[in-house]
Amino acid sequence: MKPTDFSIHLTNFLTRYLAAQRNLSPNTIKAYRDVFILLLRFARDVRGIATERLLLAHIDVAFIEAFLEHLGTVRHCSLRTQNQRLATLHAFFRYVQSEVPEHLLQCQKILAIPLRRHEQHEVGYLSRDQLVQVLAHPDLTTRAGRRDAVLLSVLYDTGSRVQELIDLNAEDVRLTSPAQVRLFGKGRKARVVPLMEATARLLRDHIRECGLDRPERSHQPLFQNRLGGRLSRSGVRYLLQSHVDAVRPGLPGFTQPVSPHSLRHTKGMNLLQSGVSLEIIRDFLGHVDVKTTQIYAKANLEMKRRALEKVADAPLPTMPSWQQDKTLLDWLHSL
Numbered sequence: 001m002k003p004t005d006f007s008i009h010l011t012n013f014l015t016r017y018l019a020a021q022r023n024l025s026p027n028t029i030k031a032y033r034d035v036f037i038l039l040l041r042f043a044r045d046v047r048g049i050a051t052e053r054l055l056l057a058h059i060d061v062a063f064i065e066a067f068l069e070h071l072g073t074v075r076h077c078s079l080r081t082q083n084q085r086l087a088t089l090h091a092f093f094r095y096v097q098s099e100v101p102e103h104l105l106q107c108q109k110i111l112a113i114p115l116r117r118h119e120q121h122e123v124g125y126l127s128r129d130q131l132v133q134v135l136a137h138p139d140l141t142t143r144a145g146r147r148d149a150v151l152l153s154v155l156y157d158t159g160s161r162v163q164e165l166i167d168l169n170a171e172d173v174r175l176t177s178p179a180q181v182r183l184f185g186k187g188r189k190a191r192v193v194p195l196m197e198a199t200a201r202l203l204r205d206h207i208r209e210c211g212l213d214r215p216e217r218s219h220q221p222l223f224q225n226r227l228g229g230r231l232s233r234s235g236v237r238y239l240l241q242s243h244v245d246a247v248r249p250g251l252p253g254f255t256q257p258v259s260p261h262s263l264r265h266t267k268g269m270n271l272l273q274s275g276v277s278l279e280i281i282r283d284f285l286g287h288v289d290v291k292t293t294q295i296y297a298k299a300n301l302e303m304k305r306r307a308l309e310k311v312a313d314a315p316l317p318t319m320p321s322w323q324q325d326k327t328l329l330d331w332l333h334s335l
Contacts, residue, residue, distance in 0.1 A: 001052060004052070004053065004054060004055050004056075005055060005056050005100070006054050006055050006056045006058075006059070007052075007054075009056065009092075009095075009096055009099060009100070010036060010092070012099075013092055013095050013096075014029060014032060014033055014036075017095055018032060023188050024186070025163070025186065025188060027163055028186065031088075032088050032091070032092075035084075035085050035088040035089070036088075036092075038067075038071070038075075038085070039059075039067060039089075040054065042066075042067050042070055043058070043063075046066075046070060047063070047066075056096065056100070056103055056106070057103075057106075059110075060106060060109070060110070061109050061110060061113060064086070064089060064110060064113060065113065067085075068082050068085065068086060068116075071085060079116040079117075082116055083115045083116055086113060086115060086116075087115070089110065090110070090111055090113075093106075093107040093110045093111060094107070094111060097111075124256055124257065124258070124259075124261075124262050124265055125262060125265040125266040125268075125269045126258070126262060126263070126266045129251065130247075130251055130254055131156065131263075131266055133247040133250070133251065134152065134240075134243055134244055134247055134258075135149070135152050135153060135156065137243040137246055137247050138152070138243060143209070144226075146205075146206065146209070147206065147223065147224075148239050148243065149202060150199075150202045150203060150205075150206040150223075151165070151223050151231075151236070151239070152240065152243070152263070153198070153199045153202055154168075154181070154195075154199060154202075154203065155236075155240075155260060155263050155264075156263040156266060156267055157195055157196055157199040157267070158181055158183060158193045158195070158267075159193070159263075159264045159267035159268060159271075159284060159285050160181075160183050160193070160264065161185065161260075161261070161264065161286075162233050162236050162237070162260040162261070163233065164183045164184060164185055164286075165223070165236065165260070166221070166223065166230055166231045166232065166233065166235075166236060167184055167230075168181065168183070168221070168222040168223065169218065169219055169220060169221060169222055170207060170212035170213075170217060170218050170219070170220055170221075170222055171218035171219060172222065173203060173207065173222065175200055175203060175204050175207075178194055178195075179194065179195040179197070179199075179200035179203075180192050180193060180194050180195060181193050181195060183286065185286035186286070186288075189286065191283065191284075191286050193284060206222075207222075210224070233260075236260055237259060237260060240258065240259070240260055240263075241258070244258045264285065267285075268281055268285055268293070271284065278293045278294060281293050
Protein backbone atom coordinates (compact mmCIF):
# COMPACT_ATOMS: atom_id res chain seq x y z
CA MET A 1 0.00 0.00 0.00
CA LYS A 2 1.25 3.45 -0.90
CA PRO A 3 2.09 5.59 2.15
CA THR A 4 -0.38 8.39 2.85
CA ASP A 5 0.65 12.04 2.87
CA PHE A 6 -0.17 12.24 6.59
CA SER A 7 2.11 9.30 7.45
CA ILE A 8 5.00 10.78 5.46
CA HIS A 9 4.79 14.22 7.00
CA LEU A 10 4.17 12.95 10.53
CA THR A 11 7.23 10.68 10.32
CA ASN A 12 9.42 13.53 9.04
CA PHE A 13 8.01 15.88 11.70
CA LEU A 14 8.82 13.53 14.60
CA THR A 15 12.12 12.06 13.40
CA ARG A 16 13.74 14.90 11.46
CA TYR A 17 12.17 18.28 12.10
CA LEU A 18 11.80 18.15 15.89
CA ALA A 19 15.12 16.42 16.53
CA ALA A 20 17.38 17.95 13.88
CA GLN A 21 15.94 21.41 13.22
CA ARG A 22 14.22 22.24 16.50
CA ASN A 23 16.78 20.29 18.55
CA LEU A 24 14.11 19.25 21.05
CA SER A 25 14.90 16.78 23.81
CA PRO A 26 13.88 13.10 23.49
CA ASN A 27 11.31 13.55 26.26
CA THR A 28 9.66 16.46 24.45
CA ILE A 29 9.54 14.48 21.21
CA LYS A 30 7.93 11.57 23.08
CA ALA A 31 5.28 13.96 24.41
CA TYR A 32 4.57 15.11 20.84
CA ARG A 33 4.40 11.49 19.70
CA ASP A 34 1.90 10.57 22.41
CA VAL A 35 -0.49 13.28 21.20
CA PHE A 36 -0.52 11.72 17.72
CA ILE A 37 -1.08 8.27 19.21
CA LEU A 38 -4.28 9.65 20.76
CA LEU A 39 -5.21 11.32 17.48
CA LEU A 40 -4.75 8.09 15.50
CA ARG A 41 -6.85 6.15 18.00
CA PHE A 42 -9.57 8.80 17.81
CA ALA A 43 -9.60 8.59 14.00
CA ARG A 44 -9.80 4.79 14.13
CA ASP A 45 -12.23 4.23 17.00
CA VAL A 46 -14.49 7.28 16.74
CA ARG A 47 -14.32 8.37 13.10
CA GLY A 48 -13.85 4.89 11.64
CA ILE A 49 -10.76 5.86 9.62
CA ALA A 50 -8.08 3.18 9.58
CA THR A 51 -4.63 4.41 10.54
CA GLU A 52 -3.15 3.43 7.18
CA ARG A 53 -5.87 5.43 5.36
CA LEU A 54 -5.76 8.66 7.34
CA LEU A 55 -4.98 11.62 5.08
CA LEU A 56 -4.10 15.24 5.76
CA ALA A 57 -7.41 16.18 4.13
CA HIS A 58 -9.29 14.29 6.86
CA ILE A 59 -7.84 16.48 9.62
CA ASP A 60 -9.72 19.75 9.34
CA VAL A 61 -11.04 22.18 11.95
CA ALA A 62 -14.14 20.06 12.67
CA PHE A 63 -11.98 16.94 13.12
CA ILE A 64 -9.65 18.64 15.62
CA GLU A 65 -12.47 20.26 17.58
CA ALA A 66 -14.17 16.86 17.84
CA PHE A 67 -10.85 15.36 18.98
CA LEU A 68 -10.51 17.99 21.72
CA GLU A 69 -14.11 17.38 22.78
CA HIS A 70 -13.32 13.65 22.94
CA LEU A 71 -10.32 14.35 25.18
CA GLY A 72 -12.48 16.31 27.57
CA THR A 73 -15.61 14.15 27.74
CA VAL A 74 -14.24 10.62 27.25
CA ARG A 75 -10.68 10.83 28.54
CA HIS A 76 -11.53 13.52 31.14
CA CYS A 77 -8.55 15.69 30.23
CA SER A 78 -8.43 19.13 31.82
CA LEU A 79 -8.55 22.31 29.73
CA ARG A 80 -4.85 22.77 30.40
CA THR A 81 -4.12 19.30 28.97
CA GLN A 82 -6.38 19.93 25.98
CA ASN A 83 -4.43 23.12 25.28
CA GLN A 84 -1.17 21.19 25.39
CA ARG A 85 -2.55 18.72 22.83
CA LEU A 86 -3.78 21.58 20.64
CA ALA A 87 -0.39 23.31 20.84
CA THR A 88 1.23 20.12 19.53
CA LEU A 89 -1.19 20.03 16.59
CA HIS A 90 -0.50 23.70 15.93
CA ALA A 91 3.23 22.95 15.77
CA PHE A 92 2.62 20.09 13.30
CA PHE A 93 0.44 22.10 10.94
CA ARG A 94 2.81 25.05 11.14
CA TYR A 95 5.41 22.62 9.79
CA VAL A 96 3.03 21.16 7.18
CA GLN A 97 2.07 24.53 5.69
CA SER A 98 5.66 25.14 4.62
CA GLU A 99 6.09 21.60 3.31
CA VAL A 100 2.79 21.28 1.41
CA PRO A 101 1.67 24.73 0.21
CA GLU A 102 -1.49 23.30 -1.36
CA HIS A 103 -2.76 22.68 2.19
CA LEU A 104 -1.94 26.23 3.30
CA LEU A 105 -5.57 27.34 3.81
CA GLN A 106 -6.42 24.19 5.76
CA CYS A 107 -3.35 24.67 7.97
CA GLN A 108 -4.09 28.31 8.68
CA LYS A 109 -7.67 27.51 9.68
CA ILE A 110 -6.33 24.95 12.13
CA LEU A 111 -3.75 27.39 13.46
CA ALA A 112 -6.60 29.84 14.09
CA ILE A 113 -8.26 27.44 16.58
CA PRO A 114 -7.82 29.28 19.90
CA LEU A 115 -6.57 27.74 23.10
CA ARG A 116 -9.30 27.06 25.68
CA ARG A 117 -9.59 29.63 28.44
CA HIS A 118 -9.00 28.10 31.85
CA GLU A 119 -8.42 29.18 35.42
CA GLN A 120 -4.82 30.14 36.05
CA HIS A 121 -3.37 28.24 39.00
CA GLU A 122 -1.26 30.07 41.52
CA VAL A 123 2.47 29.51 41.48
CA GLY A 124 3.18 26.75 44.01
CA TYR A 125 6.21 27.58 46.12
CA LEU A 126 7.43 26.87 49.63
CA SER A 127 7.78 29.30 52.49
CA ARG A 128 11.19 29.78 54.08
CA ASP A 129 10.38 27.49 57.04
CA GLN A 130 8.96 24.79 54.77
CA LEU A 131 11.99 24.92 52.48
CA VAL A 132 14.49 24.81 55.36
CA GLN A 133 12.84 21.80 56.97
CA VAL A 134 12.53 19.84 53.72
CA LEU A 135 16.18 20.46 52.82
CA ALA A 136 17.33 19.57 56.35
CA HIS A 137 15.32 16.35 56.67
CA PRO A 138 17.55 13.78 54.86
CA ASP A 139 19.55 11.60 57.25
CA LEU A 140 23.20 12.54 56.77
CA THR A 141 24.37 9.40 58.60
CA THR A 142 23.38 7.23 55.60
CA ARG A 143 24.72 7.34 52.07
CA ALA A 144 21.24 7.59 50.55
CA GLY A 145 20.39 10.41 52.94
CA ARG A 146 23.52 12.34 52.00
CA ARG A 147 22.69 11.88 48.32
CA ASP A 148 19.15 13.17 48.91
CA ALA A 149 20.46 16.20 50.81
CA VAL A 150 22.77 17.13 47.94
CA LEU A 151 20.16 16.44 45.28
CA LEU A 152 17.48 18.59 46.95
CA SER A 153 19.95 21.40 47.59
CA VAL A 154 21.07 21.42 43.96
CA LEU A 155 17.47 21.19 42.71
CA TYR A 156 16.55 24.32 44.69
CA ASP A 157 19.81 26.25 44.36
CA THR A 158 19.99 25.93 40.56
CA GLY A 159 16.24 26.27 39.95
CA SER A 160 16.61 23.40 37.51
CA ARG A 161 13.88 21.38 35.88
CA VAL A 162 13.82 17.78 37.06
CA GLN A 163 15.02 16.51 33.67
CA GLU A 164 17.93 18.96 33.76
CA LEU A 165 18.87 17.65 37.19
CA ILE A 166 18.89 13.95 36.31
CA ASP A 167 20.79 14.66 33.06
CA LEU A 168 23.69 16.15 35.03
CA ASN A 169 27.03 14.37 34.75
CA ALA A 170 30.05 14.82 37.00
CA GLU A 171 31.79 16.85 34.27
CA ASP A 172 28.96 19.43 34.34
CA VAL A 173 30.01 20.61 37.82
CA ARG A 174 32.83 23.09 38.44
CA LEU A 175 33.70 23.56 42.09
CA THR A 176 36.59 26.01 41.74
CA SER A 177 35.56 29.55 42.59
CA PRO A 178 33.06 30.63 41.43
CA ALA A 179 31.32 27.25 41.76
CA GLN A 180 28.82 26.57 39.00
CA VAL A 181 26.77 23.92 37.22
CA ARG A 182 26.12 23.58 33.50
CA LEU A 183 22.50 22.66 32.74
CA PHE A 184 20.99 21.57 29.45
CA GLY A 185 17.44 22.85 29.12
CA LYS A 186 14.74 22.59 26.50
CA GLY A 187 16.16 22.22 23.02
CA ARG A 188 19.48 21.17 24.62
CA LYS A 189 20.25 24.84 25.27
CA ALA A 190 23.08 25.07 27.78
CA ARG A 191 23.20 27.61 30.59
CA VAL A 192 25.61 28.02 33.48
CA VAL A 193 24.15 28.54 36.96
CA PRO A 194 26.18 29.67 40.00
CA LEU A 195 26.08 27.70 43.24
CA MET A 196 25.90 28.96 46.80
CA GLU A 197 28.91 28.08 48.92
CA ALA A 198 26.97 25.63 51.12
CA THR A 199 25.68 23.74 48.06
CA ALA A 200 29.18 23.65 46.58
CA ARG A 201 30.52 22.06 49.79
CA LEU A 202 27.81 19.39 49.72
CA LEU A 203 28.54 18.66 46.07
CA ARG A 204 32.27 18.41 46.68
CA ASP A 205 31.74 15.81 49.41
CA HIS A 206 29.20 13.94 47.27
CA ILE A 207 31.51 13.75 44.26
CA ARG A 208 34.39 12.57 46.41
CA GLU A 209 32.29 9.95 48.21
CA CYS A 210 30.90 8.53 44.92
CA GLY A 211 34.33 8.48 43.25
CA LEU A 212 33.14 10.88 40.56
CA ASP A 213 36.26 13.03 40.90
CA ARG A 214 38.26 10.55 38.82
CA PRO A 215 38.69 11.62 35.17
CA GLU A 216 37.49 8.29 33.79
CA ARG A 217 34.15 8.76 35.59
CA SER A 218 33.46 12.31 34.42
CA HIS A 219 30.68 11.07 32.10
CA GLN A 220 28.89 9.26 34.94
CA PRO A 221 25.54 10.58 36.25
CA LEU A 222 25.95 13.03 39.10
CA PHE A 223 23.01 11.49 40.96
CA GLN A 224 22.60 7.73 40.80
CA ASN A 225 20.07 5.18 41.96
CA ARG A 226 20.91 2.08 43.99
CA LEU A 227 22.02 0.22 40.85
CA GLY A 228 24.41 2.96 39.81
CA GLY A 229 22.20 4.16 36.97
CA ARG A 230 20.67 7.53 36.32
CA LEU A 231 17.71 8.52 38.49
CA SER A 232 14.33 8.77 36.80
CA ARG A 233 11.88 11.67 36.98
CA SER A 234 9.52 9.56 39.06
CA GLY A 235 12.43 8.59 41.31
CA VAL A 236 13.22 12.23 42.08
CA ARG A 237 9.53 12.96 42.72
CA TYR A 238 9.34 9.97 45.06
CA LEU A 239 12.32 10.89 47.21
CA LEU A 240 11.22 14.55 47.42
CA GLN A 241 7.71 13.45 48.41
CA SER A 242 9.06 11.19 51.13
CA HIS A 243 10.89 14.08 52.79
CA VAL A 244 7.95 16.46 52.35
CA ASP A 245 5.55 13.95 53.94
CA ALA A 246 7.92 13.51 56.86
CA VAL A 247 7.99 17.23 57.75
CA ARG A 248 4.30 18.03 57.12
CA PRO A 249 3.08 17.10 60.64
CA GLY A 250 5.40 19.67 62.19
CA LEU A 251 4.30 22.49 59.89
CA PRO A 252 0.65 23.50 60.46
CA GLY A 253 -0.98 24.68 57.24
CA PHE A 254 1.55 22.91 55.03
CA THR A 255 -1.02 21.14 52.86
CA GLN A 256 -0.24 22.19 49.29
CA PRO A 257 1.07 19.55 46.88
CA VAL A 258 4.83 19.66 46.31
CA SER A 259 6.74 18.51 43.24
CA PRO A 260 10.31 19.06 42.02
CA HIS A 261 8.97 22.03 40.03
CA SER A 262 7.83 23.58 43.33
CA LEU A 263 11.49 24.04 44.31
CA ARG A 264 12.11 25.73 40.94
CA HIS A 265 9.20 28.09 41.60
CA THR A 266 10.51 28.71 45.11
CA LYS A 267 13.90 29.73 43.75
CA GLY A 268 12.26 32.07 41.24
CA MET A 269 10.16 33.72 43.96
CA ASN A 270 13.13 34.07 46.30
CA LEU A 271 15.21 35.70 43.57
CA LEU A 272 12.42 38.17 42.80
CA GLN A 273 11.88 39.01 46.47
CA SER A 274 15.63 39.62 46.78
CA GLY A 275 15.41 42.34 44.16
CA VAL A 276 16.75 40.40 41.16
CA SER A 277 15.32 41.67 37.87
CA LEU A 278 12.96 39.56 35.76
CA GLU A 279 15.47 39.49 32.89
CA ILE A 280 18.16 37.93 35.10
CA ILE A 281 15.66 35.45 36.58
CA ARG A 282 14.62 34.53 33.03
CA ASP A 283 18.21 33.71 32.10
CA PHE A 284 18.83 31.94 35.42
CA LEU A 285 15.81 29.64 34.98
CA GLY A 286 16.29 29.17 31.24
CA HIS A 287 13.00 30.73 30.13
CA VAL A 288 12.76 31.63 26.46
CA ASP A 289 10.51 34.64 27.06
CA VAL A 290 10.38 37.01 30.02
CA LYS A 291 6.57 36.67 29.87
CA THR A 292 7.00 33.22 31.40
CA THR A 293 9.03 34.72 34.23
CA GLN A 294 6.32 37.29 34.96
CA ILE A 295 4.30 34.62 36.79
CA TYR A 296 6.60 35.23 39.78
CA ALA A 297 5.94 38.98 39.68
CA LYS A 298 2.19 38.34 39.58
CA ALA A 299 2.41 35.86 42.44
CA ASN A 300 4.46 38.33 44.47
CA LEU A 301 1.91 41.10 43.87
CA GLU A 302 -0.90 38.74 44.90
CA MET A 303 0.98 37.91 48.10
CA LYS A 304 1.38 41.64 48.87
CA ARG A 305 -2.31 42.26 48.12
CA ARG A 306 -3.34 39.61 50.61
CA ALA A 307 -1.03 41.09 53.23
CA LEU A 308 -2.60 44.52 52.70
CA GLU A 309 -6.08 43.02 52.99
CA LYS A 310 -5.14 41.55 56.37
CA VAL A 311 -3.94 44.96 57.50
CA ALA A 312 -7.13 46.58 56.20
CA ASP A 313 -9.26 44.11 58.14
CA ALA A 314 -7.48 44.90 61.40
CA PRO A 315 -9.19 47.52 63.63
CA LEU A 316 -7.46 50.88 63.42
CA PRO A 317 -6.72 52.88 66.60
CA THR A 318 -9.09 55.74 67.31
CA MET A 319 -7.62 58.91 65.85
CA PRO A 320 -8.50 62.43 67.09
CA SER A 321 -10.54 64.50 64.67
CA TRP A 322 -8.64 67.40 63.15
CA GLN A 323 -11.90 69.38 63.27
CA GLN A 324 -11.64 69.42 67.06
CA ASP A 325 -8.17 70.95 67.00
CA LYS A 326 -8.85 74.73 67.34
CA THR A 327 -5.21 75.69 66.75
CA LEU A 328 -5.12 73.73 63.51
CA LEU A 329 -8.45 75.26 62.39
CA ASP A 330 -7.15 78.78 63.04
CA TRP A 331 -4.02 78.03 61.02
CA LEU A 332 -6.07 76.66 58.10
CA HIS A 333 -8.33 79.75 58.07
CA SER A 334 -5.29 81.99 57.94
CA LEU A 335 -4.05 80.47 54.67
